[in-house]
Amino acid sequence: MAEKALTDIPRALREQFDRGMAAYNKHNLDYAITLFTDALQKEPAFYDCREALRAAQFRKGGKASGIFKKFLGQASPVLAKAQIALRTNPPEALHCAEEVLNDDPKNHAAHELLARAAMNVGLPKTAVLSLEIVFKANPGDRGVAIRLAQALVAAGQVQRADKIYSDLLAANPADLEVARAYKDLGARRTIHEKGYADFGSNTGSYRDALKDKEEAVTLEQENRTLKAEDVTERLLAEYQARLSREPGNPKVLRSLADLQAQAGRHDESLAIYQQIIELEGRKDPSLDKAIADVRLRQFAARIEALDPGEPNYPERRATLERERDEFELTDCRQRVERFPTDLGIRFELGQLYFRTKRISEAIQELQKAQSHPHRRLAAMGLLARCFAHRGMNDLAARTFQNALKEKLVFDDEKKELLYELGVVLEKMGKPAEAIEQFKAIYENDIGFRDIAARVDAYYAAQAGGH
DSSP states (O other): OOOBOGGGSOHHHHHHHHHHHHHHHTTOHHHHHHHHHHHHHHOTTBHHHHHHHHHHHHHHHGGGOOHHHHHHHHTOHHHHHHHHHHHHOHHHHHHHHHHHHHHOTTOHHHHHHHHHHHHHTTOHHHHHHHHHHHHHHOTTOHHHHHHHHHHHHHTTOHHHHHHHHHHHHHHOTTOHHHHHHHHHHHHHHHHHHHTHHHHHHTSSOHHHHHOOHHHHHHHHHHTOOOOHHHHHHHHHHHHHHHHHHSTTOHHHHHHHHHHHHHTTOHHHHHHHHHHHHHHHOSOOHHHHHHHHHHHHHHHHHHHHHSOTTSTTHHHHHHHHHHHHHHHHHHHHHHHHHHOTTOHHHHHHHHHHHHHTTOHHHHHHHHHHHTTOTTTHHHHHHHHHHHHHHTTOHHHHHHHHHHHHHHOOSOSHHHHHHHHHHHHHHHHTTOHHHHHHHHHHHHTTOTTSTTHHHHHHHHHHHHHHHO
16 A cells, blocks of 8 residues: 555545535534545545644644543543554554544554554555654654654655654764664665666666666666665775775765675774774764674674584583673773763663673663663663662662653553553552553553453452452
8 A cells, every 4th residue: 555646536535535625624623524534444545635634633623632631542442442453454543543633633642553554554654644743742752753764764755764863863873773774774865866766666767767878788787676785885886986085084984984884894894993093083982882883793793603513502602692792891881981971871881781680880870871861761761670670669660650751652662661660569569550550551552561461360350359
């Protein structure tokens, strides 16, 4: 399924849309919403209608869609129905989410669910429409930002996705997931800028796409397809040629080093990174992080190259994994020493300490990392787990609760916080409070962890008690 323009819609639905627009222009919003919603149920890909419905919802909702109404909507049976339909019937999930939004256009849970359903059926512009609303209300939510960027890329809006990834990296240069996505986007952007996009999607000729007859003939003869590896090789050649014209240009060197790492040429990448350090010193934390990532990839390649059939395979693998873990922790400590005010690195170190069961050290780093605007909730959640690991359940519960107060969007991160809080409350001998956390998840995602079994067991016990 793909979004359809007005001209691609059957005449009967176009006429219904026109009646809806007439009602909208006369401020007969209830009738307009009814017409638009019905049209979208019949044709979920009708994007112009989706935009019109959203405008009508917000015009009708105005400022009446307050915090109470939002939370009421999150717990509604219609939204629960949409959550179930998301797995088996995404178009039905779209319709159910719109029904919630008809009453509460600012319901973030409904918008997020609608976006997931839209992506499941190949409607990225529809997903963007909802994710932008959530992102505007929560600009510091990393998860929402990433999902919006992914939807924008799928919708072909590469420049806007670029801005989101760029802002995320500026806020936390150590974010490996975002860094990789940004690199992948760079290759896609290069294709787009050079006119390769038409070539890759078969919407244009080789000659038109490349604007180079000689190269086009070569590709035709080889019968090649454009792949990510091809793009990387092209970019490597371009930057190497540029470096010969601009020797010592640190920006060109950095791009070349990143591309070498992306191509799996770890030694070459590290050598170029070292050139940058010799030219500029160690003043960029993202450079140190990039070097660490390449070193970790080297460890991964060495582990992958081991032969499981060798008699000493378990010992060799364990040795390499231990060396990798020791390197990762030592390197991160050194980066904290070099950049003590970088809270993103503090958070990374706290994660490593927690993973290696060094709880006191983890608590110290995570308490500092809480001040990071984009890592605050993650730091609070991990800090609460540290307290729970120590048996300090009252501190853990309070920290989870404080994090949940700041987490407005009902996404996977919130589910994790609620689940962990429920577990801690159980340990504290507060089953009634614990089950409320589990039920809040159950209402939105029955498939999360073992939440169905926990809630079902609770109600079975209640029935047995009677």
